[in-house]
Amino acid sequence: MQPVIYQPLKGAKRIKVFIPYELFALREAVKQMNSSFWHPHQKLWSVVNTKQNFESLKSICGKHCKIEKDIAFTPIPSVPLNDNAINALHDLEKALVLKQYSSSSIRIYKKMFSVFLGKFMQRNLREISKEDIEGFIYELIKKSKISESYQNQIINAIKAYYEHALHMPREYYDVQRPKKTRNIPNVLSKDEVLKIIQAPKNIKHRAILQTIYGSGLRVSELINLRIADVHSSEGYLFIKDSKGKKDRKTILSEHLVLLLRAYYKQYKPAYWLFEGQTGGQYSATSIRAIFRKAVKETNSNPWATVHTLRHSFATHCIENNINMRHLQNMLGHNSPKTTEIYTKTIEINNKTITSPLDSLLKNTTLQT
Template identity: 80%
Template sequence: MGIIKLKKQVRFTAVPSVELNPTALESLFKLEKALVLKQYSDSSIQVYKKMFSVFLGKFMNRNLKEVTKEDIEGFVYELIKKSKISESYQNQLINAIKAYYEHALKMPREYYDIQRPKKSVSIPNVLSKKEVLNIIQSPENIKHKAILHTIYGSGLRISELLNLRIADVHSDDGYLFIKDSKGKKDRKTILPEQLVLLLRTYYKAYKPSYWLFEGQTGCKYSTSSIRSIFRKAVKDTNSNPWATVHTLRHSFATHCIENNINIRHLQNMLGHGSPKTTEIYTKTIEINNKTIISPLDSLLKNNTLHG
């Protein structure tokens, strides 16, 4: 057996929070107002505000128009060294700073020429087809079952499922219409025949009025409820504990590639702006002698036939 090397775990230190003064709070409001006018999503605005608050904690006693690019780079470098912030954290922080200067203060883009961290390439976590089947079939509640089937069957993000209207289900034409998905783009994705049958059963039982999946008061279903449904299904089926609801979307994409679905069609169904984003799933397909024939097997099998 070879030597196994354990990679040293990097410990992240919490970035200290600072109570903002009235001037800083005014700057935070300016950023929020600018992002609302730019039609950023509520979740994105919250992330930008959180990140910009970290920046304000350092510079709130200065005139922000006079903060230089070198000041900002030094600030980010300090967080990298002291708090060991992740690449994702760095990018979110820089995006928030850029958004403030560009959208709120209307300063020129050249001001934001900040060195970005190189984004690491990671392979999405994917469930086997058997695991997916066990998970989505696990709930006894028909609504819960329909929710998990829809996320996997059509490759949806949680937000896209929550925003589905009854009118978005085009059962005759076999597609779901996804309005204002990530990047404010509309798109169509596949509506499986088996999902249509399940949704009809669900609809007769619950009779939603506007949203396809509604809470008890008739408003949209909640993100936390969907995550709770998924976690219970994973636990009840003893499936991969690292899986999240988004893993169903990753699994949908991977299984489509394994079924030889055209990468361009998959890109459109997932709503990716670039085929490079979709091509990451080619690295997640199951590699074994059942999915791929080795040249060795071909050579020896042909030699046996002709021998």
């Protein structure tokens, strides 16, 4: 087998490379490159997409390496909708508004359902069969190479229309979903988290990152925090209308209380705990920019996202022997099985776990 370099697509942030297992020296050379990262599920290495890195990879892999095109998502052509389709889209929106779906969810559902309507708007939607729907999704997978996430989103939109707008029996929209992947969440080490949350010089930016990690919040939950949600004397944050429209309480760090007080004295927010420069809620884009800058400055895992801080909070809680039921409540999970995934992210090494081999050979002398 030979190494393969995948030509990055326009706008791609990383260059991926496949290195056969037996090419140890080559793999070590790529490993030593600045920004190199191993993708265990894809069995690929990658580096930041620059012209210099691409040339370096070609030099390392040698003249016998292959250069192949990366697999791209083929855009699904947009089709102008007729009156029948526009009315169906309106019916879906009305049904979702009445069920109090969030504006972002409604936007995604409408976008996905528009793709479905582009295929079937010339037909009576009540007469579309389950087989028609599955054939349509099969075509998207084969021709446009849609992801599992995209497939689930478009099924959810179709399901919402037939269930909530047309009130049809489930047999009409209970279509085959992709096999659920069981990926282990990406987690930062405690040292990486400490560097990232202390990196910002601006006290507001520092408070934002430390609130997300310290209480295990989603970005949307951080944005929706009100000043009144900080219960410093009782030691908890109140999270209102989180994912699934649930209220919950989560831990409020004593250190974070002091930081928030200092931040409040300096910025004096009026209603929302974190407000933008012109008032109103802080934006998700700004929060991600703060995080990306902190990651870059600390040379931390380049694949980490703001949500990785929440994953890291959960993992570090388990490492600190926090009760799983308490952790489930703090994270707002419906099922304990969702919380238990973090037991798989705990760092495993000979500092945290004793191998039975060490126990057996504790009092013996090494034989060579």
